[in-house]
Amino acid sequence: MKNSDKTKEQLVSELNELRKKSKREKEELKAANQQLQASEQQLKASNQQLDANNQQLMASEKALKESEENYKLTVENLQAGIVVHSSDGSVLFSNPKASHILGLTQEQMQGKELINPSWSFVNGDLSIMKVEDYPVSRVIATKQRFDSYQVGIKTEERDYITWVVVNAKPVFSDNELDKIIINFVDITARKQADKALRESEEQYRLLAETAKESIFIHDMQGKILYVNKVVEELLNLKKEEICELNIKQFIPAYRIDALEKRRNTRIRGDVDQKLYEEKVVLGGREIYIEVSSSPVIREGEMKSILVVARDITERKQAEVEKEKLESQLHQAQKMESVGRLAGGVAHDFNNMLGVILGHADMILEGMDPDQPFHADLTKIKKAGEHSADLTRQLLAFARKQTVTPKVINLNKTVKDMLKMLHRLIGEDIDLAWIPGETVWPVKIDPAQIDQVLANLCVNARDAIVDVGKVTIETSKIVFDEDYCHEHAGFVPGEYTLLAVSDNGCGMDAETLENVFDPFFTTKELDK
Secondary structure (H helix, E strand, O other), X not given: OXXXXXXXXXXXXXXXXXXXXXXXXXXHHHHHHXXXXXXXXXXXXXXXXXXXXXXXXXXXXXXXHHHHHHHHHXXXXXXXXXXXXXXXXXXXEEOHHHHHHHOOOHHHHOOOOOOOOOEEEEOOOOOEOOHHHOHHHHHHHHOOOEEEEEEEEEEOOOOOOEEEEEEEEEEEEOOEEEEEEEEEEEOHHHHHHHHHHHHHHHHHHHHHHHOOOEEEEEEOOOEEEEEOHHHHHHHOOOHHHHOOOEHHHHOOHHHHHHHHHHHHHHHOOOOOOEEEEEEEEEOOEEEEEEEEEEEEEEOOEEEEEEEEEEEOHHHHHHHHHHHHHHHHHHHHHHHHHHHHHHHHHHHHHHHHHHHHHHHHHHHHHOOOOOOOOHHHHHHHHHHHHHHHHHHHHHHHHOOOOOOOOEEEOHHHHHHHHHHHHHHHHOOOEEEEEEOOOOOOXXXXXXXXXXXXXXXXXXXXXXXXXXXXXXXXXXXXXXXXXXXXXXXXXXXXXXXXXXXXEEOXXXXXXXXXXXXOOOOOOOOOOOO
């Protein structure tokens, strides 16, 4: 009995253990299922991530492909040449523009070394560039980039030099030089245009420097920017000194306003070429110039004025001289007409004077000098003789009687006139006579001396108000070559001077201009 009970207890115990074990296995199985489910979820998430990564990779590959295509398209269509060199200088890659600029195919350039008969580089002065000065060589040597490096390239296929501006950049890998990227643009056309411009400028400069006219350029404020050699010689200044000046310094003050007005007119848009005359001051003297001016326009804006000037002083003087000669001719024609009239009147007057003088002589011959009327008749005779002298001058003026010059003592002739001159000027005016010692004799018609003195003294009398003084003097004077050089119209030699001066009101500018016009007068009609 005891053995069977023990067996039963054992069985219960084993059954309980089996139950516990079963429970544990169920729990383990449940945990394994949960773990399996988690693993399945994780695997699913991993698959989803993998799919996303694959899609992203595919998108990246597509974008990379598009980027490579865009980059290739950009490089191939760049207007700049691109050449990639290895670290030893050989060509790894070149774009079509590089081939076009250099005149070589990409196949011809591929793998070429720096020193290659297909091309050579030249400096700006057309000398052959040393290999160590090549842009690639300089990058290899210095490991630095170079920008705006101007190089000429000669190739076998072309008989001219292609000029380019080069930029060279090093590319490093693990701090070691890996590649050199060269980009360059063709400036051959620009170089040719610059050369043509320089040649054109040189031609125009040569034209300006060899011109006979004065050529200069000034800005809109009048500052001189350029002058040619004619202006330098005219002003006796260097070009640099002249360019420190302003054009207004050569214009008389009274012409500045006209210059400003002309400048403002141009600024408002009147840009047509103008030809005008101007008076300027050069070397302390005024000269006339004929001016042609044109605006210099850059970028649609007037920057300066080009002026071409020709000295027309001689022409202006010739015009003045011509006007003077025409006036003299007109005057001569008037004088000829007056002369004919004066000649006729003088001829009749001379006949009457002949009768008067004849009767005076007859009466004087039969009259005793002591008789009271003898002196009066003598004065009448002298007045008649003096009138005859005046008549002779009128006939000479009318070319009906020649002037009869003779050698006279000027002091004696003037002295004989003093009494008559005293009566002409009146008692309120003092007449001073200052004869020069040992003056030279002169050859002249004495009647002309009388007439000159009478006219000058009468004019002096009319210029003096109330009391005054008239001075007559003679002296010797000599004109040398230097004096005649500075005073046009004078002839060197020895002369006798007759001077008449007064302390009257003098003559204004208008009167001086007409001093030798016989028909000009400042006197009123009743004088």
